[in-house]
Amino acid sequence: MKNNKPKYNSIIDAAVQVIAENGYHASQVSKIAKKAGVADGTIYLYFKNKEDILISLFQQKMGQFTEKIEHEIASKQNAKDKLLSMISMHFKQLAADHQLAIVTQLELRQSNKDLRLKINDVLKGYLAIIDDIVEEGQQDGTFRSDLDLRLVRQMIFGTLDETVTNWVMKEQKYDLMKQSKEVHELLVFGLSGNTHP
Incomplete structure (x- = not known):
């Protein structure tokens, strides 16, 4: 290969x-x-060309990114802890490599439709982790059972993605990792409807 x-x-x-x-x-x-x-x-x-380099770069880095998150959440006992672990790992990996964060948050946002479709395809493995966590939370009663999984997935990924993009745009002037707990609390509150995540 x-x-x-x-x-x-x-x-x-x-x-x-x-x-x-x-x-x-x-x-x-x-x-x-x-x-x-x-x-x-x-x-x-x-x-094949520069576009192929960008997609291959994203496939490889996202593959490693997803593997590390899967490994980290495997030891967690419930959906709430898995979600916190996923958020922390998402932020930790991008905080550790600001050049990769610039590429994933800014340079992968291309207007070329074919490129966007290929990028979305690479994200499927990561989005499946979100789905698994939400479904587990719904089964054990941690999260509401009436949630639209697709909407929840977009909300979770969108929140993490925008939090990192904002950090990149502010030139990493603050600690991204410190956002993990608050983002987790906001998401759990939204998913459970309880005031104490």
């Missing part, structure tokens, strides 16, 4: 840096190649 080749990861990591620093549209393949320490032509052994 092409992504097992050693240069693949260096190109992906270089792409994160170059796109974060220059923006997607101003990030020529040659800049990515230079940052990765490979010849321009080498890029095309692994990727």
Whole structure:
């Protein structure tokens, strides 16, 4: 498989840096190649074009992101704790890599419809984790059973996504991790209807 080749990861990591620093549209393949320490032509052994680099970058990073969250929530006993763990891990991973946060929050928001569809496709695994947590909470009575799962999924993901985007736009001037508990309380309140999350 092409992504097992050693240069693949260096190109992906270089792409994160170059796109974060220059923006997607101003990030020529040659800049990515230079940052990765490979010849321009080498890029095309692994990727069809710049769009393919962006999608592959997102697939790889989102795959790792989702795996870490799944691993972290596996040890939690109930939906409420799993939700807090998911929120904390979401914020922690992006706070730890501000260049990746710039790429995911700003540069992946492209107007190209095909690109948007591919990005949404990559998100499916992550959104499935949200669904599982909500369904577990509904089954054990933690969350209301009359909730529309699709709407709840959008609300949870949208809240986390917007919180990180705001942090990126404010140039990471505050501690993103400190937002975890409050975001969790707001979401649990909305999902349970109880005043004490």
